[in-house]
């Protein structure tokens with residue numbers, strides 16, 4: 007979903023652009039595919055890949071889970087395959103055309119492959135390494151699975167994706183952080199987060215939830231949501247960034263996309279997609295609520311009413327987002 011992030015590109019016609027982005031949309035989902043749904047996870051042996059694969063093993067809509075990584079994917083697959091849910095699990099390494107076999111006939115390809123941050127690094131510092139990894143994987147996906155929808159998790163998603171779940175993680179965090187402050191059930195706290203997925207580009211629209219906070223509380227809460235990833239990077243002290251909450255979020259997004267591909271109406275998730283919302287300001291990709299459909303991205307929702315505080319957050323986010331997007335686009339053009 008990788009352009010938690012950027013636009014929806016039909017990879018049949020824009021295969022060379024997949025590089026930057028992550029996700030891609032595609033064509034109509036056939037009813038036979040609905041009965042035999044293969045999901046491929048690329049980077050499946052990593053900190054996100056393993057718990058994500060575990061969660062997907064529990065998804066009854068998936069008939070085949072194909073796991074690929076440069077290390078250990080066959081072992082992870084063997085382990086998961088003993089879980090008594092109905093889906094088949096297969097694991098692939100780069101040997102013997104493993105990547106090709108992993109993605110062929112996939113309906114959805116989720117990409118958590120890549121290097122995570124260490125304390126003191128920004129997501130943007132990961133660009134040089136991760137853009138190349140995503141490019142290689144997305145190129146193979148375009149070649150062997152041209153109909154698949156791709157969801158890219160690899161950071162910096164503001165620059166690497168075309169439709170992503172990243173905003174799902176920000177929404178999951180916001181719900182939890184607000185419920186902690188108010189002492190409520192997080193299931194009832196639906197906080198929309200729009201923009202992008204890095205620092206000031208993360209714009210929580212808390213006013214729409216009806217929750218009342220003092221100015222200081224609101225400022226602190228907004229900062230915590232914008233820098234929730236840094237909180238985890240710091241706590242993990244050099245051993246990685248968020249994996250379990252990201253796996254949960256990616257699993258939620260994948261499940262929503264499967265429901266929409268199977269014909270369910272009204273499935274809405276925040277997603278970073280090519281968007282008309284701020285195109286006139288030169289920002290071509292923007293995360294907002296998106297109705298998922300058989301075609302991937304359906305209706306892109308407006309932001310709704312914003313408080314003055316949120317309007318100011320938006321003004322601060324747009325120039326940074328524009329820069330992030332330009333970086334991904336430049337990378338693609340140089341290939």
Ligand SMILES: NC(=O)c1ccc[n+]([C@@H]2O[C@H](COP(=O)([O-])OP(=O)(O)OC[C@H]3O[C@@H](n4cnc5c(N)ncnc54)[C@H](O)[C@@H]3O)[C@@H](O)[C@H]2O)c1
Nearest residue numbers: 049051052053054075076119120121122159160161172252
């Ligand atoms: N979008 C988000 O909200 C979000 C949240 C958390 C983490 N992330 C990003 O996700 C990425 C992965 O994080 P992690 O904690 O799982 O890292 P990790 O290092 O634990 O796992 C990454 C996995 O990718 C594999 N890999 C590397 N190159 C590969 C290639 N060419 N093909 C296949 N597999 C390859 C590695 O072998 C490893 O198993 C990082 O870039 C991180 O910043 C994004």
Ligand SMILES: O=C(O)C[C@H](O)C(=O)O
Nearest residue numbers: 123129234235236247248
């Ligand atoms: O912070 C990171 O680098 C990982 C991820 O983007 C997050 O928000 O947790």
